[in-house]
Amino acid sequence: xxxxxxxxxxxxxxxxxxxxxxxxxxxxxxxxxxxxxxxxxxxxxxxxxxxxxxxxxxxxxxxxxxxxxxxxxxxxxxxxxxxxxxxxxxxxxxxxxxxxxxxxxxxxxxxxxxxxxxxxxxxxxxxxxxxxxxxxxxxxxxxxxxxxxxxxxxxxxxxxxxxxxxxxxxxxxxxxxxxxxxxxxxxxxxxxxxxxxxxxxxxxxxxxxxxxxxxxxxxxxxxxxxxxxxxxxxxxxxxxxxxxxxxxxxxxxxxxxxxx
Numbered sequence: 295x296x297x298x299x300x301x302x303x304x305x306x307x308x309x310x311x312x313x314x315x316x317x318x319x320x321x322x323x324x325x326x327x328x329x330x331x332x333x334x335x336x337x338x339x340x341x342x343x344x345x346x347x348x349x350x351x352x353x354x355x356x357x358x359x360x361x362x363x364x365x366x367x368x369x370x371x372x373x374x375x376x377x378x379x380x381x382x383x384x385x386x387x388x389x390x391x392x393x394x395x396x397x398x399x400x401x402x403x404x405x406x407x408x409x410x411x412x413x414x415x416x417x418x419x420x421x422x423x424x425x426x427x428x429x430x431x432x433x434x435x436x437x438x439x440x441x442x443x444x445x446x447x448x449x450x451x452x453x454x455x456x457x458x459x460x461x462x463x464x465x466x467x468x469x470x471x472x473x474x475x476x477x478x479x480x481x482x483x484x485x486x487x488x489x490x491x492x493x494x495x496x497x498x499x500x501x502x503x504x505x506x507x508x509x510x511x512x513x514x515x516x517x518x519x520x521x522x523x524x525x526x527x528x529x530x531x532x533x534x535x536x537x538x539x540x541x542x543x544x545x546x547x548x549x550x551x552x553x554x
Contacts, residue, residue, distance in 0.1 A: 301509040305534045309551040319542065320531065320550055327396040328389070328533075328554045336418040340387050343414045343445055347377035354433040373409070373437055381411040382478075386535060389554065390476070390504075394419020397502050399473030404428065405458055405489060406479030406506075410438040416476060417449050425451040428458055428479065459485065462492045472496050478506040483513035490521055497526065497541045508537040522549055 312324045350373040358369065382390070390412055394402070398420050407413055407429035417425055429435040432455045439453050454461065458479050461467055475496075477489060486505065508518040518537050522530045528545045531538040533554040 297512060298509060301515065302534060305509070305532070305551065306553075309532075309534075309553045311553055315550060315552070317529070317545070317548060317550075319540075319545060320529065320548075320552075323396065323531075324552060324554075327392050328552065330392050334388075334391065334395075336391055337388055339418060339445070340391065340411075340414055341384065343441070344377065344381075344384065344387075344411060346441060346445075347381070347409055347411070348374050350374050350377075350437070352437075354437065356434060357431040376434075377409050377411065381409055382415070387411055387415040390415040391419045393502070393504070394423070394474065397474060397500075399423055399502065401470060401472045401474075402426070403472045403475045403493075405475070405477050407435060407438055407453060408478075409434065410442055412476060412478060413438070413442070413451070414445070416474075417446055417451060421449060423450065425449070426454065427451065428454050428456055428461060430455070430457050430479070459488060462489070470496065471498050471501075473498070473500065474502045474504070476504045476506070481507050481510045481514055483517040486514065486517040487520060490517075490524075494526065499541060499543055501541050503539040505537040505539065507535065508532065509534060 312321060312329065315321045315324055353370055353372050356369045356371050394416055400420070400423050402416050402423050402425045404413055404416060404425065404427040407427040413425065413427050417423070429438070435453055435455050442451065472493070475493060477486065479489070480486070505518065505521070508514055521527060521537070521539060526541055527539055528542050528547050529540040530549045532549070532551045
């Protein structure tokens with residue numbers, strides 16, 4: 295926790311708002327999406343989805359392939375407590391919804407479904423999109439699939455119970471051009487860079503990649519620096535919680551730290 299506090303103080307000192315942005319692409323993204331104050335009706339659906347999870351007092355045995363939990367001491371966890379402590383916050387869910395609404399990606403990949411709080415935001419941002427979401431824990435995914443089928447039966451989504459690295463290296467994995475990828479599965483340097491390198495063949499000029507918890511640990515901050523310096527990456531935005539990565543060839547390489 296001390297590391298995150300120090301990282302946040304540094305972020306506050308380095309960060310800017312839209313007035314410190316000279317790139318038209320990033321300026322429009324910040325002003326029309328990051329700082330969009332519209333009260334979208336989908337926000338109410340996201341609240342209802344969350345409320346249903348917070349009311350679920352059933353327990354499940356969680357299989358954790360990632361960096362582990364800083365909250366739970368046992369793998370037997372109450373669904374309501376997972377939703378309250380481990381899921382994306384309401385503010386971040388609304389932010390993620392706006393990102394998808396702004397870019398309108400047609401093909402979305404999510405690495406790390408959990409209880410679907412982020413998945414629901416991704417899905418509602420563009421209801422015509424196809425979402426593929428990967429989750430390593432079968433019990434967690436069973437809860438999410440049941441709730442998703444209840445809330446969003448009309449949406450086009452596919453959940454896969456798989457260990458991420460195994461899936462990317464299997465014959466089942468194909469490399470379509472995902473328009474948006476949300477990385478929220480394994481908060482370790484090695485895994486993050488493995489996924490990054492494995493998925494690079496899917497990029498297009500308009501790809502949007504979002505990495506969660508880039509300041510989670512010194513390891514994750516190292517991974518973030520390596521990603522920023524990659525030759526195919528042209529623009530990045532650090533919002534502290536998330537790192538946005540773009541591959542726009544017409545842009546000069548530039549890194550932004552934005553309060554959002």
